[in-house]
Amino acid sequence: MLIETPRLLIREFEKADTPALSKILGDPSVMEFSSKGILTEADTAEFIDWSRSCYRELGYGQWAMIGKESGELIGFCGLSHATVDGTGEVEIAYRLARHQWGKGLASEAVKAVLDYGFTTCNLPSIVGIVSPLHTASIRVLEKCGFTSFHETDYSGWKVRVYRMK
Template identity: 35%
Template sequence: MKEHVLVTDRLALRQMTLADVDHLMTIFADPEAMAHYPATKNESETKKWIHWQLDLYQQTGAGLWIVEEKETKTFLGQCGLVPQHIDGKDEIEIGYLFARHAWGNGYATEAASACRDFAIHDLGQKRLISLIAPLNSPSIRVAERIGMTREKRILTWGKEIFVYSLCESS
């Protein structure tokens, strides 16, 4: 396994391992970071999350990756490509979730841009989505910065969610 899946000017994205539980808990146990998600996660739920990602890597060649500052290897968050089933269709979502200490530095936009380019150029994806809570303005701004536009509102996970999308023309 190569060390990094994607590298940008400031960031390195790599596959998760069970050694990342404590890193991820800085997000999952933080009520403010998880405000737009159904609930915070405990250690057991975080391990299940990591196992889900490990399965996705095997099945799809992608998933959510750990995002680190390239030079210092400081944990910043997670970003990657996740399969979703929306309105009867299989879609690929660019997902991102960062620790509060990393907010406001453009890391999510930089990581999401790298994932977008990887999905289009390396995986041949023609369409990408992001599922965002309507009140999650920072995530909406990231989606818009990487070229996505709001397509529709759906009801999923027991709440209203915006679907942002990007279609690559052939």
């Protein structure tokens, strides 16, 4: 286990996670504000392979979020590289199964992953990239300590880019 919170276990993805994650990333509600759109099971398998390569190359990536009580894969939260306005950044990203929304789990995961990024990975800065229409995700970032942002275009979307140092 990489990170443990009161209600979550955050660990590296395994290939066996593909079907469960595919159900989440194939949900139009979950992926409404994703620049990648709805993912197929094959797309999800590629995402997991990419995440696993990031662990080896960078020491971090997108990680599986497991509900402690249920043992169920309920989403992902992690760190990855993004290019924003021509500059390489480390971005925090997360997706949560719809039936887990509204319980504070995304904020719990984000806080733990930010701590890991700053203390274990010694990252100087982490950004959060979010559509200004995605009010729930904005609340998660702000609840976790992101305060200021600038607006820009990212992957064809108008977004807010929050930064934490």
